[in-house]
Amino acid sequence: MMYVSTRDANEKVSASQAILKGLASDGGLFVPEEIPKLDADIETLAEMTYQQTAYAVMKQYLTDFTKEELESCIRAAYDDKFDTKEIAPLREADGACYLELFHGATIAFKDMALSILPHLMTTAARKNQVKNEIVILTATSGDTGKAALAGFAGVKGTKIIVFYPKNGVSPIQEKQMVTQKGDNTFVVGIHGNFDEAQTGVKKMFADASLAEELNAAGYQFSSANSINIGRLVPQIVYYVYAYSRLYKTGVIGSGEPINVVVPTGNFGNILAAFYAKNMGLPIAKLICASNENKVLYDFFSTGVYNKNREFILTSSPSMDILISSNLERLIYRVAGNNPAYNTQLMNRLKTDGKYEITPEMKERLSDFYGSYASESETADMIRGLYEKTGYIIDTHTAVAAAVYEKYKQETGDCGTKTVIASTASPFKFTRSVMRAIDVKYDSMSDFELADELARIGNVKIPQAIEEIRTADIRHNTVCEVQGMPDTVRKFLAI
Numbered sequence: 103m104m105y106v107s108t109r110d111a112n113e114k115v116s117a118s119q120a121i122l123k124g125l126a127s128d129g130g131l132f133v134p135e136e137i138p139k140l141d142a143d144i145e146t147l148a149e150m151t152y153q154q155t156a157y158a159v160m161k162q163y164l165t166d167f168t169k170e171e172l173e174s175c176i177r178a179a180y181d182d183k184f185d186t187k188e189i190a191p192l193r194e195a196d197g198a199c200y201l202e203l204f205h206g207a208t209i210a211f212k213d214m215a216l217s218i219l220p221h222l223m224t225t226a227a228r229k230n231q232v233k234n235e236i237v238i239l240t241a242t243s244g245d246t247g248k249a250a251l252a253g254f255a256g257v258k259g260t261k262i263i264v265f266y267p268k269n270g271v272s273p274i275q276e277k278q279m280v281t282q283k284g285d286n287t288f289v290v291g292i293h294g295n296f297d298e299a300q301t302g303v304k305k306m307f308a309d310a311s312l313a314e315e316l317n318a319a320g321y322q323f324s325s326a327n328s329i330n331i332g333r334l335v336p337q338i339v340y341y342v343y344a345y346s347r348l349y350k351t352g353v354i355g356s357g358e359p360i361n362v363v364v365p366t367g368n369f370g371n372i373l374a375a376f377y378a379k380n381m382g383l384p385i386a387k388l389i390c391a392s393n394e395n396k397v398l399y400d401f402f403s404t405g406v407y408n409k410n411r412e413f414i415l416t417s418s419p420s421m422d423i424l425i426s427s428n429l430e431r432l433i434y435r436v437a438g439n440n441p442a443y444n445t446q447l448m449n450r451l452k453t454d455g456k457y458e459i460t461p462e463m464k465e466r467l468s469d470f471y472g473s474y475a476s477e478s479e480t481a482d483m484i485r486g487l488y489e490k491t492g493y494i495i496d497t498h499t500a501v502a503a504a505v506y507e508k509y510k511q512e513t514g515d516c517g518t519k520t521v522i523a524s525t526a527s528p529f530k531f532t533r534s535v536m537r538a539i540d541v542k543y544d545s546m547s548d549f550e551l552a553d554e555l556a557r558i559g560n561v562k563i564p565q566a567i568e569e570i571r572t573a574d575i576r577h578n579t580v581c582e583v584q585g586m587p588d589t590v591r592k593f594l595a596i
């Protein structure tokens with residue numbers, strides 16, 4: 103299986119090379135030449151552990167990894183860093199199945215991919231005789247940063263530098279990042295929003311003279327952002343796993359289609375579900391849930407992607423995104439795997455901040471349903487579900503749950519079993535979650551709120567929260583957007 107750039111069919115690389123490069127030289131994203139069909143049947147899948155499912159799915163994409171290499175990466179990633187053997191358990195509440203993707207080291211779904219990416223990357227480096235030390239450069243709206251830091255901390259032959267919007271992440275997210283241990287970790291707050299951080303990182307990746315400087319000093323950049331194919335592929339796994347659990351427990355019959363609802367920002371998670379569907383997993387609708395930054399909802403309803411709008415800070419900050427990078431992979435596909443046309447649209451996005459797809463392309467998006475939830479709808483969802491069932495969900499998951507309610511009302515499709523991707527523990531966004539349940543909690547401190555959440559939700563405080571109660575702040579660098587390259591030079595002493 104080879105990977106091609108979404109902007110140039112001639113840039114063709116192996117899986118390990120695509121993982122190392124992150125982004126193609128022309129600024130495109132790597133996509134598999136063809137989406138493979140699942141080669142295990144449902145009876146077999148139903149008997150597999152999470153790790154075995156991961157191998158069954160990933161071996162079809164990462165074909166230049168040996169069995170031993172891939173199994174060793176999987177073993178190193180999905181171990182007791184996760185607080186449940188199931189890795190990604192399903193929880194039924196009020197008629198929907200919540201797929202809890204937050205049982206890893208940083209209690210958010212990015213752990214699912216970022217706990218394996220460092221191992222895939224160092225294995226890929228070995229396979230390709232890379233001598234340089236790998237410098238991971240990441241822009242984060244909160245969760246990626248900490249999950250990437252936790253994944254790469256202490257991994258030999260790597261350094262990681264994370265940029266986050268100084269005033270655009272939750273206090274707990276910030277505390278999690280600035281307390282990160284590990285001599286190879288660096289954390290920087292920027293004066294700007296997430297999109298500016300991401301654009302700054304992309305500029306550094308595209309800067310040939312900076313790459314030259316790095317190479318001379320024995321370094322090379324790579325990306326841990328959700329554009330890396332090594333992030334996307336591990337995310338396909340949990341949709342297959344969820345389906346096989348539903349089958350195993352008799353919730354669905356063989357071949358019965360399910361809906362999937364995904365709280366969406368950069369479009370990585372829902373794209374993984376789309377890949378799973380194209381592998382043959384019986385998924386009916388891919389329900390794309392946005393918060394008030396509803397670029398994707400507008401795109402699915404009109405065929406126009408337009409980022410020229412006010413950037414809104416919401417209670418689901420990991421979805422506060424106006425440029426959904428991974429959408430490019432879908433655009434490329436619905437354009438008939440046409441790099442030239444995709445490039446045209448992406449250039450238009452760069453110059454005009456918007457583009458419009460053709461009616462034929464729009465027709466090919468019929469697997470998707472897009473909607474959004476306002477701040478008050480999100481809060482109402484958290485409170486309503488808690489009062490009805492006692493189950494407490496985080497703000498991002500609540501956006502998805504609220505959109506699922508809208509979907510049922512609008513389409514009348516109440517019978518299809520539905521999996522809602524639960525992307526963060528409520529303990530990660532405690533203040534917003536508790537305020538949604540009752541404004542009286544506003545006066546409590548963050549840690550008092552965590553204790554209260556544990557009490558009323560009847561759940562244990564996750565280890566990740568316990569840890570930061572007492573942790574020392576180790577990172578305090580702040581810079582302007584233009585100062586990002588110099589900050590990198592300073593960290594690398596070049």
Ligand SMILES: *Cc1c(COP(=O)(O)O)cnc(C)c1O
Pocket residue numbers: 210211212245246328365366367368369370371372420421498499525526
């Ligand atoms: C990153 C993130 C999302 C959005 O996922 P994408 O793959 O970027 O669409 C949703 N919820 C949480 C909690 C996240 O951290």
